[in-house]
Amino acid sequence: MKIRMPEMPPTTLLATLGLHNLLPAIVFLPTRRRCDEAASEAALARRGEPDARREARRDFMGSLVEQHPEIRHHRHWDTIIRGAVASHHAGHIPAWKLVIEKTMSAGLLDAIFATATVAAGVDFPARTVVVTVADRRSAHGWQSLTASELQQMTGRAGRRGKDRVGFIIAAPGPHQDPQRIAELLKAPPDDLESQFRATYTSLLNLLDAFGNFAQVRAIAEQSFVFRAALPEIHRLEKSRDDHEHRIQEKLRLASVDISSSTVRAIERLSSARARLLESAPQTRREARLRWLQKVVQPGRIAAVGRSGKRLAMVTSRSRDGVTAVREDGRTLSFALERIGRVFAPIYSTKPERIDEAFDEIHGRGHELALPEPRQRESRTDEDEAIKLINDLIDSLAMSANQIEKENVRELLWSLQIDAQAIEKAERQIERLRAEVWEPFERCARVLDHFGYLEFANERVTDRGRWLADLRVDRPLLIGEALQRGLFASLDATRAAAL
Incomplete structure (x- = not known):
């Protein structure tokens, strides 16, 4: 109390x-x-x-x-x-x-x-x-x-x-x-918290001293802030190595001359195939809605409603909604799926040009209407990609030319659980490492925009070296103000007061 x-x-x-x-x-x-x-x-x-x-x-x-x-x-x-x-x-x-x-x-x-x-x-x-x-x-x-x-x-x-x-x-x-x-x-001491932060000046000094982003990232990963993630990274690495050893041991016992990297490649291809199958439209309604999302855009005229007699020029659209102008000049908003036909030309949305667009559609609408894809046609791209993936999986699975092909195939598919665990662990490890580097990368892109470093060449410019020597809060803001002469009219006393 x-x-x-x-x-x-x-x-x-x-x-x-x-x-x-x-x-x-x-x-x-x-x-x-x-x-x-x-x-x-x-x-x-x-x-x-x-x-x-x-x-x-x-x-x-x-x-x-x-x-x-x-x-x-x-x-x-x-x-x-x-x-x-x-x-x-x-x-x-x-x-x-x-x-x-x-x-x-x-x-x-x-x-x-x-x-x-x-x-x-x-x-x-x-x-x-x-x-x-x-x-x-x-x-x-x-x-x-x-x-x-x-x-x-x-x-x-x-x-x-x-x-x-x-x-x-x-x-x-x-x-x-x-x-x-x-x-x-x-009381026991509080837990230590790293004060290491990605700042514009720290990035400039590190990049200028070590010459590339890989070295800067390596240094960032040695900081105390990264140490908090190390136990989890070590756990994931051990889990990954255990699953890797399990795959190699099963392949050895089965006398199958296939590397564990091939097993992981099959897993990645299988995952890509699963994502394609999930994203492919399963019904005609899904296929048509996907087509509308692709073709309905500002400047195109669409027929609204079942009859298709009411025309409207699209002025803007969201994912599932449309805002358009009718022939009488009134504005209306409606769901994307209420559109009947869509016409190919993309017209100017300037008010003085809209009447000409409607006249052309009335005169040649049957020629200009875009054909709607059938469900089978809408899945052609996905089906071709899936077939290609299946062929690659088969070629990888049979790369050893084993006599008992079916047994090899069953073995490879039985190893996919371990391969999935390895891939998941790799993604989690990379995500944890990226958490330390991503703030530096954002700083680097900002500095590249203002000319203090060259992102593509991983090089600090002369302006960047000048900025790195500024020992002030918010160095980028102050540096830009100085570069643009915003403080040129201040005398020494007023400048110190800042």
Whole structure:
């Protein structure tokens, strides 16, 4: 149960920690704003206190200005110099956060006030970690800390080579929950989740370094995100190999000189034949509907209804429906199967040309009507394909020229269950591997469209190398904006504000 407790004033907190020799400390607070406020409050209260390290801080930070001139006039400069405290969160520019981390590591700060979200990204230990929150603020609102997040926060306690033990203090605060903190400290770590993502810049850098998509894919498959799929891939590979061994053993025992690849080829042909048989029209109605789906298209005139006397010009159609214009100019929509005859010419659908089209159909309709296929005719293509597949299966089955042909045929068909299992396992393995590569391929096609790489040649262009060096969020958006001169009118100050 969360207990509403007022926050301990930063000044009181630091004074208490100093009294018990528990400084320096990292104090985790709920929001960026509260971190800045706490640092300012603590610095204001400590301005008059003697501090032999004040000049050392001034000199140390001054030495960093040459490397990072943008920190010179930072509004928190005086807070650090006079108060030996600082705030650290994602709202600060990278150079300023680096200065804080270096100053803390140099032993020149007593406290840093930080948000829980930066716990995993900081690398400056302290003697003490103060936890004032059991929740963290995210893009989706307030969320409870996880065991791993609390572990990241508390793991900063204890300085290597200086402290034999680190201290963790749960301090009161409006977002504090001591019971929840106790539960999280005993909880097992959260499952690891890979943060490896397919991005435009990562793809450009990998392709430029390794030269082809095959190498990039191989690297992607070595990432931790792919490891989650490895147990399932290994299971499928074992199943595939077991079925392969079973086929080979049965062929060996039967003394049949046919390879397992031939058995799998027969299975693929059989599956193709089954799909053709399933898709072939079984009734006259199915055959006619398939024919209508093929021939009814915008610009053609069709006779509607049983009588076939009402004519309409098709203007658009969906899979099973048609929108058309009648001779009187009215628009109507109807099911595809209500069409009687369809006429061959494809006319312009412009209103001024429609009357001419109807006149021609009235005059020569009997010549221009498309012949409807009979059911037997509609299956000709499928039947020819099925016959070809049957011939191929027979030729593969008899390739060994065995005397007992019927026994060989029966054996080969008995092996199809194992062959089907092998083919299914192969498809599943490829699907799992493709899940890692497909995001990279989508990125590659986008980059190819904008000229940052050549997809067909698997080569990064000069523009692509320039884009790969952009260290910003949404590099493609920013890169295109820069290439098109959208920021050309901005001065340095306004450009930095972006």
